[in-house]
Amino acid sequence: MSSELWKEALRYFPGGVNSPVRAAVKPYPFYVSQGKGAYIYTEDGNSLIDYVLGYGPLILGHANEYVKEKVIEQIEKGWLFGIPSRVEIELARKISLHMPSIEKIRFVNSGTEATMNAIRLARGYTKRDKILKFNGNYHGAHDYALVDAGSAASEFGVPNSEGIPQEVLKTVIVCEYNDLQCVEKKLKNEDVAAVIVEPVMGNMGVIPPEKDFLKGLREITSTYNTLLIFDEVITGFRLSMGGGQEYFGVSADLTTLGKIIGGGFPIGAFGGKREIMDMLTPSGKVFNAGTFNANPISMTAGLATLEVMERENVIEKTTYVAEKVTEELERIKYPHVINRVKNMFQIFFGVEKVSNATEARRAKKEVYLKFQVNLMKNGVYFPPSQFESVFTSLAHYDDNVISDTVLAIKKSSELS
Ligand code: PMP
Numbered sequence: 001m002s003s004e005l006w007k008e009a010l011r012y013f014p015g016g017v018n019s020p021v022r023a024a025v026k027p028y029p030f031y032v033s034q035g036k037g038a039y040i041y042t043e044d045g046n047s048l049i050d051y052v053l054g055y056g057p058l059i060l061g062h063a064n065e066y067v068k069e070k071v072i073e074q075i076e077k078g079w080l081f082g083i084p085s086r087v088e089i090e091l092a093r094k095i096s097l098h099m100p101s102i103e104k105i106r107f108v109n110s111g112t113e114a115t116m117n118a119i120r121l122a123r124g125y126t127k128r129d130k131i132l133k134f135n136g137n138y139h140g141a142h143d144y145a146l147v148d149a150g151s152a153a154s155e156f157g158v159p160n161s162e163g164i165p166q167e168v169l170k171t172v173i174v175c176e177y178n179d180l181q182c183v184e185k186k187l188k189n190e191d192v193a194a195v196i197v198e199p200v201m202g203n204m205g206v207i208p209p210e211k212d213f214l215k216g217l218r219e220i221t222s223t224y225n226t227l228l229i230f231d232e233v234i235t236g237f238r239l240s241m242g243g244g245q246e247y248f249g250v251s252a253d254l255t256t257l258g259k260i261i262g263g264g265f266p267i268g269a270f271g272g273k274r275e276i277m278d279m280l281t282p283s284g285k286v287f288n289a290g291t292f293n294a295n296p297i298s299m300t301a302g303l304a305t306l307e308v309m310e311r312e313n314v315i316e317k318t319t320y321v322a323e324k325v326t327e328e329l330e331r332i333k334y335p336h337v338i339n340r341v342k343n344m345f346q347i348f349f350g351v352e353k354v355s356n357a358t359e360a361r362r363a364k365k366e367v368y369l370k371f372q373v374n375l376m377k378n379g380v381y382f383p384p385s386q387f388e389s390v391f392t393s394l395a396h397y398d399d400n401v402i403s404d405t406v407l408a409i410k411k412s413s414e415l416s
Helices: 002-012 020-024 066-075 086-100 111-126 182-187 215-221 242-246 297-312 314-329 357-363 365-377 400-411
Strands: 032-036 039-042 045-050 104-106 131-134 171-173 193-197 225-230 254-258 269-273 336-342 344-349
Touching: 020 066, 039 182, 066 297, 086 104, 086 269, 086 297, 104 111, 111 131, 111 225, 111 269, 131 182, 171 182, 182 193, 182 215, 193 215, 215 225, 215 242, 225 242, 242 314, 297 314, 297 365, 314 344, 314 400, 336 365, 344 365, 365 400
Parallel strands: 131 171, 131 193, 193 225, 225 254
Antiparallel strands: 032 039, 039 045, 104 269, 254 269, 336 344
């Protein structure tokens, strides 16, 4: 039973969990025993249609057969060597084919490592210390990213984590998302190594960039010789095969990736212009290393996932599901706004517009939570936090899954 497991978990783990958002499920987290396709199965014998999907990586759904076969084949051959293997080249080739701005890449193990290293590299390359980020963007759980951070950092009221040295905080400048004037002013007055941005904000719910925001960032950063880092940990291979940069037609100097490119296994990556990437050890003097970097299981699962995506038009199918679900959400009587870009979306109650983190924080979180709990009772799992994105998968591209979801939304919409 989940209730018993939870009691025990509280003894072993701070807050009962190993990553904070997992504790946001009310009244206590359910424990998962299995996942298949669009469904997860709980220790209490319930099944739920899963719109969280591991917070983004599982764009094919749970335990996809093709990915599973490839991973098992790899497991037969061994799972860690600390020696290069063929599959890392195959995955790199595929990524740079779809994302031409990535001429060279380094595979690491999480989105956190990806942004931490991309930032260090930008500093090494430009010989400048400061970085600029946006309020509510989440770039992982390292010191330079935990300033006005979204996602669980906002959900649990610590957008600015304790334990980060003042000296570090002084190097991080924050602007409001979609505010180009702020960026222009800061870059003009201070030496900034890099601007890091989520092309679509997926960590304050979903917030799209306003028209010309990303293009404007490209122009301003070029003017001041500041690097532009697109954090595509969520948007890479989600908005399009070429990520946010292809979707919005803006090229980045450095790109960080994670989630989908590991097919559900731990991964991160950062890549970009050859001349910048070559500053990385062993060809350059900016250090990065990792026991598990480019481990063959994550490489294999990621490659298999991208192969399925190429074959099956996954982005359009997952977008179709998102359209059907949001059409039903539109009908909810309680005043709300829905932000959707392709296959990622979120609903905000009690507000008319959400175009930055400050506006997102004004939404009625308690109404969202009530809706989320109602949905769970009706067999659908939406993120347990307002500040996460709803995702769809290839496995959701199914009439029964869609009609069951629509019915659950209808039954869950009494919110006043
Ligand atoms: N960047 C973005 C945009 C993310 O959404 C996340 C995680 N949700 C990260 C970085 C950090 O990735 P990880 O959790 O794999 O460290």
